[in-house]
Amino acid sequence: MHWEGSQPFRRDLGGGALLDAAVYPMGLAQMIFGTFTEIHATGMIGQSGVDEQTAILCRAEGGRFALAQAAITTTFKGDATIYGTEGMIVIPGNFTNPPWCELHRPGREPEHHDFTPTLHRLSWQAEAFQWYVTRGETDAYLAPRVATLEVARVLDEARHQIGLPPVPEVTL
Numbered sequence: 001m002h003w004e005g006s007q008p009f010r011r012d013l014g015g016g017a018l019l020d021a022a023v024y025p026m027g028l029a030q031m032i033f034g035t036f037t038e039i040h041a042t043g044m045i046g047q048s049g050v051d052e053q054t055a056i057l058c059r060a061e062g063g064r065f066a067l068a069q070a071a072i073t074t075t076f077k078g079d080a081t082i083y084g085t086e087g088m089i090v091i092p093g094n095f096t097n098p099p100w101c102e103l104h105r106p107g108r109e110p111e112h113h114d115f116t117p118t119l120h121r122l123s124w125q126a127e128a129f130q131w132y133v134t135r136g137e138t139d140a141y142l143a144p145r146v147a148t149l150e151v152a153r154v155l156d157e158a159r160h161q162i163g164l165p166p167v168p169e170v171t172l
Contacts, residue, residue, distance in 0.1 A: 008072040009048040014167045015072075016050035017043070018155050022070035024096055026151045027143075028080060029058065029066035035150055036060050041158035046073065056158045 007013050008020045030036075036058040043054035053071040060066070069076060080095035081088055087105035091098045103111040128143075139145055156166065 009046075009050055011049040015048070016052070016159075016164065017054045017070040017072045018051055018056075018158055018164075019167065020070070020072055022054055022056060022068055022155060022158070023151060025068035025070065025080065026056065026058075026066075026154055027147070028095065029068060030147050030150050030154070032082065033058075033060035033064055033066060036066075036154055039154055039157045039161070041161040043158070043162035043164075045163065051159075051162055051164060054158065054162060056154065058154060 008015045008017075038059035040057045041054060043051040046052040050072075052073040054069070056066075056068045058066045058068075078094045080091040082091075087103060089101055089103055091101045093099060098115055100112060100114045102113070105111075132139075159166070
């Protein structure tokens with residue numbers, strides 16, 4: 001269920017699938033690959049003027065690539081799979097706070113790894129933010145500014161490619 005007047009559907013507040021949901025898979029992709037050299041995006045813009053569904057294919061150095069999908073009107077599984085030359089890692093459910101992951105390698109049994117559940121799927125981000133702020137740090141180890149800026153660059157380019165204007169500036 002969605003509400004047309006809520007933030008994800010408000011163009012004036014930067015709503016849409018890219019900024020509401022794609023930031024998470026693109027953040028994971030950036031953490032794995034770093035900077036992307038090519039960005040190809042396609043999306044469906046709804047009556048509210050925001051992207052309701054979007055897919056982004058990005059190429060990194062060495063021919064590696066990432067595919068991220070996001071939607072505000074369609075339900076996705078929210079899992080992540082990382083494919084490599086030696087196997088793959090499957091992260092089920094909501095990959096921002098997975099209960100477990102599995103490493104699959106050819107000719108071997110999958111390796112299952114459980115994770116300790118947290119109170120909220122993003123609580124570790126709030127705790128990390130508090131830790132850095134109380135110490136006067138200006139950059140974070142897990143999400144340095146350069147990583148945040150790369151994700152923003154990819155999302156801005158994707159917005160451009162699917163025909164959306166730049167994100168509006170919000171003054172508080």
